[in-house]
Amino acid sequence: MKKFYSLLSVLTLAVLMCSCVSTKKIVYFQGADSLYTQAQQVLQQYEMKLKPADQILVKVTCSEPDLLSVFAQDVVMGTSGGGRATSSSYLSSGASGGMSNAYGYTITNDGYVVLPSIGKVHVAGLTTVDAAKTIEEKIKEVNHISDPGVTVNLLNARVAVLGAVKSPRVVSLTSERNTVLDVLSQCGDIADTGLRQKIKLFREVEGQRMMYEMDLTKSDVFESPGYYVQQNDLIYVEPNKSQSIKSSAFYTFWTAGATIISTLATVTSMIFLIKNN
Template sequence: MKNNYLKFRCLPKRIFIVVLFLVLFASCGNMKKSTYFYEAPDSIYNSSKFENLEDTLHENDLLSISVSSVNREAAAMFNTSNQVGASTTMVSGVLGQASGYLVDKMGNIRFPILGEIEVAGKTKQEVRDYITKALTDQKLLLDPIVDVRLLNFRVSVLGEVLRPNVFTVPSEKISVLEALSLAGDITIYGNKERVSLIREVDGNKILHHLDLTSSEILSSQYFYLKSNDVIYVEPRPSKVAESSVVRPWIPVALSAISLAVITIVNFK
């Protein structure tokens, strides 16, 4: 009986040591999966060749076109007409109202005096140059300055993040890491090794998987996002297994183990 008592007294310590060992082992194994750029060396990662690539305009893009000139009164007519409003979610997550020139299904916008202008398939710089030349050639303005911006540059962040949302980016430039930060970052259940990027190119949907634990993303063409990109953070396999099968059985398993330990101690 005394021997059984001593074994019972030593049992919690042994269990504690085993559990501690398992926790330390698991934490070391999961460090890579939980950390951005795990063990990446100090270096220079160049993604500038992709940073300044200007995307072409598409149907349903919302453009802001402002025109200025030495004759302010003459330029004013090009800044007030043919504008439409659209609801948009800003980077703060607040729903706001934006107004501009909406690209129709034919790929055109209606611009004052100049009429319909085909913009789909062109870059903002090409649209800017076209309007500037048209205003100058038709002697509508003297030395016009035209600025074209995309008002509905937006990205969607879904999956295992703190605040999934659609974010409109006024600066028209955002990286995948900045987009994740706007969504509150990846949760502890998110799989940083498998983040999906969905992008539309020439009417086709492209799916690409990103590994955010690798420093290669810093020099990737997918580091900077394009308008209408969708980021989806997959859950870790452990979470899926835990929620679907394992988790409901954990209390039962613990009870069975406790009962077995008590039985062994009392009857050995």
Template sequence: MKNIKSNNLDFRKLSLRHIVGFLCVVLFASCGNMKKSTYFYEAPDSIYNSSQFENLEDTLNENDLLSISVSSVNKEAADMFNTSNQVGASTATVSGVLGQASGYLVDKTGNIRFPILGEIKVEGKTKQEVRDHITTMLTEQKLLLNPVVDVRLLNFRVSVLGEVLRPNVFTVPSEKISVLEALGLAGDITIYGNKERVSLIREVDGNKILHHLDLTSSEILSSQYFYLKSNDVIYVEPRPSKVAEASVLRPWIPVALSIVSLGIITIVNFR
């Protein structure tokens, strides 16, 4: 009887050690997972400067859709330059709803067709340069007195794909959006998404550039990739655990566990 009690006591001590050990493993695993699941994990309070990249204006490209409005002291004379925003294109708004936008489409030769002024080369120029060019033409040809020209990009869009809640292509009316705002529009990264490896695909001078972002690091806040450009693609990679779940071995794990459990029960009962 004494031996039985002693064995039970030893068993309880052994079980207690196993439980404590198991809890320690879970605790350390949770700390590791917390770092991978949290934006800017352990980033100190500081000032992160990305303003040097915020206002860099991109040049216009083929298939860009422009809105160009002209105003002047003579409203009736200016109206003739505001009647040809007729080219339509389907766009997805930030809410994901398809809409119809109209404006001046940059053709394959890099030109737009503007009322009275005819074809204007805009490819490779910034919006400011196009604005100044049209203003100069209107003034030099004495078509308007003190013209005011405004140029906007109607199809500024970014794509967010991968492990996010709502993958989509988003058109951004403000023409300014950060990588975090884009992920917010897509419903944020899911629990299966890898915040340490978010891919950014960007086209520069006809070449596709692939850059990997680590959103658990505060370095992204001062990166040139913090603010997105038109036609950027964000892809959130799945965690390795998500890939493992989708493997062919995954369905057999419950079967294997059941066999092991049955074997243990059989050994214990027939001892």
């Protein structure tokens, strides 16, 4: 009987060990309290650059509304910050000759957008600010508008998150400065069974797929090229070994067997006590 109880204790301990997670494996930014006692300069460039297949919305403003009629009929009157009367218009995405849809213009594979009354403008590889400046110069050249103001917004910036997070999903980016932590927080954070030491980020760079691996338990994660995310990134959180074991058929069989053995041991003990009494 003693041997039987010893075996049962070993089985129970093994099951419990499979479900334990060390605190050191889930605490973020370990060592940051000593490393960042003084202000640290942010060295990474976090501005997203436009890529083929991105969708952009283009807004044009100027002081004379009649000049905007060549772009679209949706003209809005207003005033600038200095009180000067201005007009604005979103470039019509229904104009012929432009690769567009109801949500904006899609950048072609060779990096261009075709805008009404302006023509082809190369914007791939530029930030939204630089793309706006490029379109402004094109408007001055083609349409002879002396004071155009252009705003470019990226419409379909998204990041996919898979693996051991609480809510895997595709996250829409609401600004051009988003970190891997921002994205993971929108997924409910990493699950306790996820490896915070092995966060993999996949990114397309000039036609090639790059992979950056980050350790969120280390304070130097801020220096990683993958810390600031870009549109179309893929983030994968690897599960730890205990999660892999729990997902296996062997673990299911093991836990079921341990439960049965524990139940039998309880029943046997009760029978043994009854007989002795």
